[in-house]
Amino acid sequence: MLVGKAHLDQSDTKRRSRALVVSSITTAALTYALVGLGSTVRVTDSGMGCPSWPLCYGQLGPIFHVHPILEESHRYLASLVTVAAFVTLVLALRLNEAHPVKLSAKITAALVVFQVLLGGLTVLARNAPWTVALHLITGLVFLAATTTTATLVVLGKTFSGLSPLARGWGLGSLGATLLLLFSGSLVVGSGAGAACPTWPVCFANGPARLTAVALFHRVVMGAAGLTIVAFIAKGWRGSSQPWKIRSKWLVGAVFAVALVGAGVALSRSNPAWADVHLAAAAALWVLLVIQVITHAVVPSDSTL
Numbered sequence: 105m106l107v108g109k110a111h112l113d114q115s116d117t118k119r120r121s122r123a124l125v126v127s128s129i130t131t132a133a134l135t136y137a138l139v140g141l142g143s144t145v146r147v148t149d150s151g152m153g154c155p156s157w158p159l160c161y162g163q164l165g166p167i168f169h170v171h172p173i174l175e176e177s178h179r180y181l182a183s184l185v186t187v188a189a190f191v192t193l194v195l196a197l198r199l200n201e202a203h204p205v206k207l208s209a210k211i212t213a214a215l216v217v218f219q220v221l222l223g224g225l226t227v228l229a230r231n232a233p234w235t236v237a238l239h240l241i242t243g244l245v246f247l248a249a250t251t252t253t254a255t256l257v258v259l260g261k262t263f264s265g266l267s268p269l270a271r272g273w274g275l276g277s278l279g280a281t282l283l284l285l286f287s288g289s290l291v292v293g294s295g296a297g298a299a300c301p302t303w304p305v306c307f308a309n310g311p312a313r314l315t316a317v318a319l320f321h322r323v324v325m326g327a328a329g330l331t332i333v334a335f336i337a338k339g340w341r342g343s344s345q346p347w348k349i350r351s352k353w354l355v356g357a358v359f360a361v362a363l364v365g366a367g368v369a370l371s372r373s374n375p376a377w378a379d380v381h382l383a384a385a386a387a388l389w390v391l392l393v394i395q396v397i398t399h400a401v402v403p404s405d406s407t408l
Contacts, residue, residue: 124195128205128254131188131212135250136386138185139243141178143382146292147375150174152231157224182220189216192253204263205256212249219246240289244282244389251393259401267400273335274396280328281392285385287321296321297373303366318369325365329358332392339399347398354395357388 145153153171154160160176189212196209219242226235256263266274291297296317299310306322308315336351343351361384368377 124192124199124205124257127188127192127195128209128250128257131185131192132247132250132254132390134181134185134188135247136390138178138181139247139386140379140383141174141181142240142243143379143386145174145178146236147378147382148174152227154179154227155230157227179223182223186216186220189213189250196253196257201261203256203261205253208249208253208256212246212253215242215246215249219243236293237286237289241282241286244285244386247386247389248278248393251390252397255394255397259398262401263397266396267339269335269339270396270399273331273338274399277328277331277335278392278396280324280331281389284321284324284328285382285389287317287324288382288385290317291321292373292378295373297368297378300369301372303369322365325362329362332358336395343399344401347395350391350395350398354388354391357384357391360384361388 144150148171150171153169153173153175156162158179160172160179189209193209193213196203196206199206219239222235222239222242226232226239229235294314294317296310296314299308299314300306300318300322301309304322306315306319333355336355340348340351361381364377364381364384368374368381371377
């Protein structure tokens, strides 16, 4: 009887673990989609497509105009992400052993509530620049949190903490990349993209203030890229083969962001290019978060 009960307990634990893996990865994927859709809403000037909150023009159903559809879809996806984040939290809290994923899931759930409320404030403040910037930064931090939760779940007991290099160069590269994304937001929000319609050298074609914003973004791009490459170079020796493979993808993402940024400049901030630019930058952000967490972690059952 005791053997049978132990077997049932093990089966239940495995089911919970599988459910947590699926839920955490799904939450991270949906969050990335939410950031991408938020970018589309912004570059198409659809942020005020629904000037009321939480309902769009006082109704739940779809409104058949482009800008309201985009803004309303963003809200629906945000609701779905909120549910997924809390499902992940509940599953994480049911784990028997102590694990950092519990804290990560709690932080993720708190961030999604704050982000939803901040989204409402952004609408009610009629897209005030400070609310838009704070909404973007919080969204990126939330994306990092969902990515962290999913990564910790997959790693399981093999994770015991960040390596010294990850705490130094890794977190430094994350900070530089977050500044890069914030400066990119400033470029979009101020319309500074058209002030430097050449690349890589900037031949000013607008007010000095806008040119300075565009140049600042390019300088931060260079600094962030160098910091990421330094982190990878310093962490290469002794790291696992999967980590090295993902590092190659990460370097590729750095170049992709730079090249799409060139497309944004040369196209004079064409919305399509700007949308792809943030999507590529968000993918770079996700990969970097994973690399920081998994540096010096020897995988066992996971593929990380």
